[in-house]
Amino acid sequence: MRKWFKRFSWLLLVLVGLALIFHNQIAFYTLSKFQPTVTQKSVAKGKEKQGNYKWEKVQSLSAQQVLKARMEAGKINFIGYVAIPEIGLNVPISNGVDNINIALGAGTLKENQVMGQGNYALASHFIQGSSGRNILFSPLYYSGKVGQKIYLTDLKKVYEYKATVYKVIDPHQVEVVDDVPGKKMITLVTCDYTAEAGRVLMQGTLEKEMNFKDTPKSVLDKLVMDDNRWVK
Template sequence: MKRRIIVWLAIIAMLITSVLLINYKTVERWLIGSYQPKITATTTKQAERKPANYNYDVAKQPTWTDILKARQHANQVATVGVIAIPSINLYLPIGKGVSNTVLALAVGTMRSDQVMGDGNYALAGHNMDDGRTLFSPLYSKGQAGQMVYLTNFRKVYAYQFVSRETIAPTEVSVVANTTDPVITLITCDYTGSHRIFLRGKLVKTYTYAKTPDKIKTALTHTYNQ
């Protein structure tokens, strides 16, 4: 009897593993979509003071097991704000730095000296090649003319994309700081061999209290949904 129970448990474990392997994209989306941090003016101010990893060279495209591990350590993500691009249904938390944990669940800041609304605010995110998760909508639908909103819940910064380019991974100059206030968003193409780079210019700044309700609704939207 005991041996039969062990055999059945092994069979069930194999079936569960098989289902997970077959539907790994669904599992990835569910794990990432389950990350819904509570982000406020207080939490972003605290997150801004935390140390972070900016070594993008060690960042890797996550597997569902990597995402599961990141989800278990989600408290390590210092969320400094939110990005919303309503026209392409992109709503994401912004984590500080580009560690694998940050990039498995959010988009990450690419320099330690970044300040929203000042100079070049550069963000990196993974293209999960599903049109909806992390920076996948940016790759499949991002283009010049679209509005981008950032907030730390103290102020809101409205940018408008002015260009989209395909660049080599070695073209790191796009991340360098600038005199003019711009936004830089970077993700991989579907092959992983090149990067998609979108640049936007700052067009308006609001205090959070005086931000139009439509923009506030976008900035408090469910992430990765």
């Protein structure tokens, strides 16, 4: 019994040690595999839920936040997806910005935003290091450029934008999320590699609006995570 207990203790110590060493890798791997269930019903419910818009309280992304967010993912009502197929960006959207929801996807930066109207502004995290370059808004930092197609959907409509602006801005330039009279735009914001000194900004103008059911499958395959989740 004593021998068994000693072996078990050593095994436990080894496992704990490995978990500590690979903590970040484990967290970001679980995030890369995250596929929420998004349906027209959940979108409608999510639109009714108020978000948190205190940007200044959002912290830099950590492995602890990712793991906590994964445990609390069931509390989030996602309201659609944003995707830039050319660079592999594809994340779910929810209302507001806090440490939980933008650890799992993109958050709206203003209250009562409507897809296809005004300046639809979204933010998400950038993850440093090669293991995170395809997660959340990291592809925006590494591969974003003017001319790329940006898609939004709430599973009823699909909105196609074309990127017209791509640059690094000062973190205090919050006016980039304001509506511009007469324009239908999208604004995507994430950190640059410094995490504090700059923000990567992509803006696009609306070019096309389609009914979800009429959207080519070639677009839908890149826009939503799993066609088994297109539940009416």
